[in-house]
């Protein structure tokens with residue numbers, strides 16, 4: 491690129507997982523540096539745009555797709571997944587049922603969207619609300635590493651939207667992988 495000219499990328503990233511795990515909170519924290527106990531669960535799909543000055547010649551627009559109201563079905567339509575290049579799957583470390591749902595979400599994702607070359611889109615697992623636990627439900631990190639390998643996640647992070655823990659790190663990891671695929 492010419493001097494002063496930046497390469498721009500627009501990436502669609504999905505945020506999925508069971509109701510109440512903190513999907514909306516993670517997005518608000520990441521995009522608006524803000525946390526609230528109360529988000530209205532509007533029905534439908536919401537978008538948030540995070541602009542990242544990745545490096546001297548790369549600008550990234552991350553379009554984060556949030557869902558509301560449809561989580562209880564445990565799957566989404568192909569249209570929703572269409573052209574996504576990355577995903578966060580979120581669970582709540584205080585509710586084991588939301589972790590059990592992760593495999594189902596990952597399967598739904600992989601069955602409905604692939605990269606142009608046919609491989610799975612990069613997905614990062616977020617063990618959210620880590621501020622709520624002393625030990626953490628995730629007290630065995632090598633077991634989580636194994637789980638991620640088995641289920642095809644590129645990595646996992648313990649996060650807190652409330653205390654702003656690891657959200658930037660998780661996003662950076664996902665974007666690095668997205669760029670490598672592009």
Ligand code: GDP
Pocket residue numbers: 507508509510511512513514515516526527528529618619620621622649650651652653
């Ligand atoms: P969603 O249904 O997955 O979008 O979940 P929300 O973002 O609406 O969050 C559900 C509830 O969990 C809300 O009361 C949030 O304030 C709370 N919450 C979300 N993230 C965290 C977190 O990291 N820590 C704690 N303690 N509460 C959280």
Ligand code: MG
Pocket residue numbers: 513514515529531556557558
């Ligand atoms: Mg929500």
